[in-house]
C-alpha cells in the first residue's frame with residue numbers, strides 16, 4: 039500500500055481551527071451536491087461544521103463538504119477531484135457537497151487549470167487529504183470507544199468497531215477528529231480497493247447548469263456594481279493616441295470614461311502577461327446595454343506602435359528577449375514570410391544518423407508542406423472579471439485558469455500588496471487556454487481603482503475575438519527518403535510559425551527512423567499568441583499523421599500496420615536517447631482503435647491517426663462520406679490511454695467534445711488579418727462547428743491499466759485533424775494540406 | 788415584425804427614450820424602466836436578475852440567449868424588450884420549478900454539459916422543438932439546433948438527450 043507524506047507543495051499539510059461555526063458561508067459558487075437535492079434540502083444541512091483540514095468540513099449530521107482546489111472550465115474536475123478525496127475518506131458520495139476553494143496557494147497549492155495537468159498533479163495529494171481525514175476520524179473513534187486504532191474500520195461515512203458492535207457516522211466523531219494531530223504519513227488505498235474512482239459519477243454541477251443558476255464569472259453580481267467595457271485598437275500594431283469622450287459622458291447610464299494602463303514601466307513580465315493592447319479606454323456605466331451603446335459613440339484615435347524588445351520570464355523561470363515589430367501585419371504577408379523562411383536552413387533541433395547522405399542516395403523523395411492559420415479561442419463565455427479595489431485591498435471574482443499568474447501584474451499595476459488580493463474562482467464558460475492570460479482581470483481592477491467602485495468588466499464577443507492571444511499560424515514541411523525497395527530510410531521535418539515553431543523534435547516518429555532531422559524557424563509578430571487546447575500539438579499532429587498516411591500509401595502498406603512497424607522499431611531498438619513518448623502505449627491505442635473499429639474488415643472512407651501529448655495517448659479512426667460537397671462524419675472511434683480513468687463517463691464526454699471541436703477547427707477555423715486587423719469578429723463570419731456538422735456517433739474506448747492518471751482535456755484533440763484529413767482523402771481522392779479544409783463557401787471534393 | 792420595425796424606427800429619433808414596460812417572466816410580473824430598445828437579454832440579466840440566459844454573441848448567431856416568447860424559441864439578444872411586453876416570457880429558470888422538465892431530466896441523465904455556458908440556450912431551444920414536434924427525426928433535431936453553438940462540442944450528447952426527452956414525454 040503506498041505510504042505518503044502529508045505535505046502540500048513545500049508546506050506541511052495545513053490544519054485549520056477546530057470549529058467553523060454554525061452554518062456554512064454560502065458564497066457565489068453555489069453548493070453543488072452529489073445527488074439531486076432541492077436547494078432547501080441542501081441548505082437544511084448541518085447545524086455545525088467541523089474543519090478537518092482546509093479541503094474538508096464535516097457536518098454534525100455526517101454531511102461532508104469538499105473544497106475543490108482547481109478552477110473548473112468544463113473538464114469536470116469539480117467532480118473528479120472531490121472523487122479522489124471521497125475515495126480515500128471512504129465516504130458516501132451522496133452525502134457530499136462541493137464548494138469551490140478560493141485562490142489560496144498556501145492552503146490549496148498550485149490552483150492551475152491547463153496543460154491537462156489537474157488530475158495528474160493532484161492524484162496523490164487529494165487522496166492524501168481524504169486518507170488523512172479518515173485516519174483522524176478513526177483515531178477519534180478509537181479514543182472515544184477505548185479500542186485499538188487497528189480495530190476501527192470505515193465504510194461509506196460510518197466508523198465501526200466490529201467486536202463491540204459500536205458504530206458512528208463521521209459527523210458524530212468530527213468534533214473529536216478535529217482535535218487529533220495530523221499524522222505525518224498516511225496509507226493510500228490500492229487501486230483494487232477503489233469504490234468511487236473508476237466508476238462514472240455525474241457532474242456535481244449538472245442540476246445547477248440545467249436550471250440556469252448563476253455560476254459563471256459573467257453572472258457575478260454585487261450591490262452597487264458598475265459595468266465596464268473596453269475599447270481596444272482595431273488592429274495589432276496600433277496603440278492609444280487620444281480619446282474624445284464628450285459625446286459619451288452625457289449618455290444615459292454612463293458614469294465615467296477612463297484610460298487603463300496595464301503593467302507599470304518597471305514591471306517585469308512573465309510569459310502569461312500577454313496583452314497586445316496594454317493601453318485601452320474603459321466606459322463605465324450602470325447597465326450593460328447602456329455601456330454598449332456608449333461604446334459605439336466613443337471617439338478614439340490610435341497611432342502605430344514602435345518596435346521594441348520585451349524581456350519576459352518564461353515558464354521555466356528564464357528571462358528571454360522577445361522582439362515585437364512595429365507595422366500592420368496581414369495573412370498574405372505572413373504566408374510570404376513563412377515560404378521564405380521555409381526555403382532557408384532552420385535551427386537544427388535534432389539530428390540522428392546521417393540524414394543528408396540518406397537523402398542523397400534515396401531512390402525516391404516525398405515532400406509535402408502543411409499549414410494552418412491563426413485561431414481564436416471563442417470560449418462561449420466572453421472574457422470578463424469582477425473587481426473591487428478599495429484602499430490597499432483588492433477583491434476579484436473571475437473566470438481564470440491560473441490565478442497565481444495574474445497576482446504579480448495585479449499587485450504591480452494597482453500598487454496593492456499581493457497578500458491583500460483575494461480571488462474567487464468562478465466557473466469558466468470555456469477556457470481552452472485563453473483564460474490563462476488574465477489581462478482582463480488586471481483591467482477590471484484598474485478600472486475599479488479609478489472609479490472607486492465595484493466593477494464588472496465585460497468583453498463583447500467582438501472584443502473577445504479581436505483582442506488577441508490566438509493559436510499561432512504554423513507551417514511544416516515533411517520530407518521522406520525511400521530506398522529502391524520502398525523502405526523509409528530518412529525523415530526530415532522543417533517547421534515554423536508566427537511567432538513560434540510547432541515542432542516537438544523528440545516525439546514520434548523520432549526514435550523510429552535511423553536518419554532523422556528536425557529543424558525549426560520562427561517569425562516575430564505583434565499579434566499576440568498563447569496556449570490553445572494542446573498547444574503546437576494541435577497543428578503538428580495533423581501534419582505528421584497526414585504525411586505518414588501518404589507515406590504508407592506510397593510504400594504500399596496499411597496505414598495502421600505502417601505506424602505499428604515504426605513504433606515496434608522505436609520500442610525495441612530506439613534511435614536516440616531523448617525520445618519523449620512510450621512507444622508501447624502508442625502501440626496500445628493504435629491496436630485498440632484498430633480492433634474496436636473493425637479496421638481491415640469494414641470498408642468505406644476511413645482515416646486513422648494517433649498522437650501523444652500531455653502524457654496521454656490517443657488514436658482515432660474516422661468514417662466519413664461526402665454528400666453534395668459536404669463532409670458527413672458518420673462515426674469516430676477513439677482509443678485513449680490516460681492511465682486510471684477516474685470518472686469514465688466524464689472522460690468520454692471530454693473525448694467526444696475534443697473530437698467535435700477538432701473537426702470544427704480543421705474544417706472551418708481561421709482568423710485572417712488585413713492591415714493588422716482581425717478580419718473576423720463574431721460568429722456570423724467566424725464559422726464554428728454546429729450540430730449538423732458534428733459526428734453522428736462517437737465511440738470512446740480506454741486502455742485498461744493501473745498507471746497513474748494523466749489528463750483528458752487536450753490529448754484527444756490533436757489526432758482528429760489527421761484522421762479527418764486521411765478520411766477525406768479516401769472519400770474525395772484529394773489530400774488536404776492547408777487548414778481550414780473547408781472555407782466559407784467551398785465544398786469538399 | 789411590424790412592431791419591431793416601428794420600434795427601431797422611433798429609436799433613431801429618441802435614442803434613449805426611457806419607458807416603463809410590463810413584463811411577464813416565468814409567471815411573475817415585472818415592471819422595468821429602460822430604453823425600449825434594450826434587448827430582452829440585458830433586461831433579464833441586469834434588471835430582473837435572471838442570469839441563466841446567457842450572452843454569447845449579441846447578434847443572433849449562437850443561441851446562448853434563447854428564451855421562449857409565448858412558447859416559441861427566441862434570441863433575446865436581438866429582441867427589443869418593448870417587443871416582449873405583455874407576452875409570456877419563459878427563461879431557463881422558469882422552464883420548470885425544480886428542474887423536472889423532461890429536457891432538463893434528459894440533460895442530467897446524459898450528463899451533457901461540459902463548461903455549461905451554452906446549455907441553457909440549448910435546453911430552451913430543445914424544449915421549444917419538442918413542444919412543436921414531440922418525436923423529431925435526427926434531421927429535424929439538427930435543423931432546429933443549428934443555431935446553438937457549443938465550443939465544448941457536446942452536440943452528440945445534446946442530440947441523444949433530446950431523443951431521451953422525447954421518450955420521457
Ligand code: FES
Pocket residue numbers: 841842843844845846847848849850851852853862863864865
Ligand atoms: S447571444 Fe443571442 S444568439 Fe448569441
Ligand code: FES
Pocket residue numbers: 112418467468900901902903904905906936937938939940941
Ligand atoms: S458546454 Fe461549453 S460551450 Fe457548450
